[in-house]
Amino acid sequence: MASTVPAPPPSRRDRKKNQTRDALTAAALRLAAERGVEQVTVEEIADAADVSARTFFNYFSSKDEAITGRDPQSGQRLHDRIRSAPAHLDPLDTIRLALQDELRDAEPDRKQWRLRMTVVGRSPHLLARLTTLGQAEEQALVSVIAEREGLDPRSCYPQLLAAVLGTACRVALTRWGADGEARDLSVLVDETFDLLAAGLRPAATTTGGPA
């Protein structure tokens, strides 16, 4: 399927910034996995990524933020893609394409994603942080979907669609991160959305690959 919005190529400055950001998140995750979140300082993370603590704080406000590693622009990009999607696309296809574009741009790293799930699974306060972030992202998405569809944001449809996007994304990422799962993330995302579009009927699936 076609993309919703072609992403402009990043500038050299943006590429450098993304590299530093990624290096800090990778260092934070590696140190937290080795020693436990509580035993790692911002200074050690910055040091491992070969930058100053001052530079660290240009990217993240805390070590927890570096570990959860959310790109603050990600939600905005997703919303822009949904808003600018062709009018004839139905809402489920719109959010599927917007999600596929976002995941392609963000290029999640499978090993790093597994490491993050391990670190978060051992730390209730990080789990709570991710849950709260997810709730805020879902609420923002409800507004964007309701606006595009001309619906009341308090009505069921935008609330359910926004919640299901998060669920489909989580199921696809978990399957992608699972040992032995060799397929691309985009294939696993399509598999979940195909099932949703088919009204969650079992005939649309097989025990092996996608429909």
Added chain:
Amino acid sequence: MASTVPAPPPSRRDRKKNQTRDALTAAALRLAAERGVEQVTVEEIADAADVSARTFFNYFSSKDEAITGRDPQSGQRLHDRIRSAPAHLDPLDTIRLALQDELRDAEPDRKQWRLRMTVVGRSPHLLARLTTLGQAEEQALVSVIAEREGLDPRSCYPQLLAAVLGTACRVALTRWGADGEARDLSVLVDETFDLLAAGLRPAATTTGGPA
């Protein structure tokens, strides 16, 4: 629609136990909402419910457990209902009916549910606890669905269906708890499952009531 399994009427002993359990949860929630979770002890909760601390520990292992208030039998009942549902029912209808039966038996209290969401929203460790509980319940449900459908529990369908059940339940409960929402929980649950069965197409909804 018909129920999946007619629930046997509870014995007098079970009714008494449920009453004590409910009184402890209500007291724990009320005190935690008034003072903050950290400022409440098990002794105070037991006292407010007019039982001893020893009796408290027959029902809950901690005050956090009393506040989150999950019935440990609830998951088992849901699984039993799914396992014993008529073979001709499709999986989505099966989990819808099992959920409706469970919610009817458990009779959630709207004010208490709102109070719990307020208390949990202020307490990261309770939010993490509920998130972890939800993950464990989802994993158990994946196994039950996979078994009933004769599918590999690692395949997409049972994983997505179990995750979507949790999401649909959360969306319906949130709408039910929202100010101004006067409809019964069962109506709101049906509204979410109707949309899921229709492949999340917007034509199946309106800005006002259920389809």
